[in-house]
Amino acid sequence: MNDNTGRPAFRHDTRAVAEWYRAFAANQAAGSSPSLERWASAIAEDGDLLALLAPLPYDKQQPNLVFAAARWHGARPGDTDSLRELLTTRWAAVETTIRMRATQTNEAARCAAILLGLRLVPGPVALLEIGAAAGLCLIPDRYSYTFGGNTRLVPVDGPSPVSIDIRLGDGLRPPAAMPDIAWRAGLDLNPLDPADPDTLAWLQILVWPEHETRRARLAAAIALAAEHHVRVSAGDLRTGLEALAAAAPRGTTLVITHSATLAYLDEPARRKAVEHIASLGARRISFEARGVDPAVPHLDIPVTPSTLFVAALDGTPYAVGDGHGTVLGHP
Incomplete structure (x- = not known):
């Protein structure tokens, strides 16, 4: 089973x-x-x-x-x-x-799926990620994106050293603007320091052998995360999430995200995690493998490498994609 x-x-x-x-x-x-x-x-x-x-x-x-x-x-x-x-x-x-060790890649390209969800949420946003590792998915507004080979989205202060190409399927349109992220923080059992050479060496080895573009993107994203001093606190989502969420500024929409994270929990723990996030009054953006997020309904489309993951806002799917986030389509 x-x-x-x-x-x-x-x-x-x-x-x-x-x-x-x-x-x-x-x-x-x-x-x-x-x-x-x-x-x-x-x-x-x-x-x-x-x-x-x-x-x-x-x-x-x-x-x-x-x-x-x-x-x-x-x-x-x-x-x-x-x-x-x-x-x-x-x-x-x-x-x-x-x-x-652990598989703590938090592939930066998954930020495209997060952006598609953030545009559905009123800003300014307080962004909090579970399983944040080195914080690469906490800075989606610091990367440049090319959607479908022609539509380009760049940070407000100019093009980023990290450029991500995303293939969008029919029925999805690219974001028109970067989200207004006023505050950001991460939670992880084992936070990684993006400035530590050992962190980069291990994360590089996690990138699949043939994926040289991903490896180069990872190195650039790690450097960017170190430059912006992204805050990732050590803690368990069952005990550390509430205090961290309480630090979000008033007047912001608290959005809790997680990508390829719930799969590390058994099914009862997944349900408790989703319920706990809901109890905080936060919006939740998930990008998990299909069948992992207990709040996301079954999708009646074949499971392929390009539809293996599903992006959802508060349990409602808005995109499917590959596990690395570089291919996104309508669910």
Whole structure:
């Protein structure tokens, strides 16, 4: 049993892990990262490797994290023999990295999906992100965007060193202006310092091997986040969110965002998170894999790499897209 991300609904079962890796290969890596598609498909059929992964904590079995740790320790992307040798001979070191690290990319291109939601909210906005990591999705108004190859949107003070190309499908129009963000803050269990070289090194390894454009964009976005000293506080959304939300200035619309974050929680915790945000009187913009946000209704369209994620305002879908946010379409 799984949700649409392929995430297994039960723990420590090699069959569930295999199902997750098959789904990752078919729904996420296919057509986007041949090397990770090969790796995921190989693990799904390898009982020895599945036996290594199955005892890991629920949130540590995910392909992105395991593959990043493997690359961190020298496995050659797409080379299944290299992956198997590393995992079977140096598992202790790889496991330590998996347990110590997390997939905290907060891909900057996802800000396009956030912008589409912010234009539906009256400003000025107080923007608060859950799972903010290094704060890359807290500065959507600091990036430049090109929508559909011709419509350009730039920050009010001029073009940004970070330029994001977004392919918009029929039925979606680009934002006419940047949102008025008067205040911003983030919350994360493990905030990342964008000025720390180790942060950049780890986030770079999380970017899929073939995605050189994303890697360059990440480096530029990290530098921009460091320049603007984005505030990301350490804390759990169950205990730290209320105090942080209370700091939002009066006269602003509090908007709480999260992208590829709820998937790290089990289903009861997801529901509690959504209910908690609603209890604060905040608007909520989510960009999560389909089937993850409990408030978002089922969409009767096929799940493909370009429709894997859904953007929603207070649970109402307004766009679907790929997991990196560079392709957005009408739901």
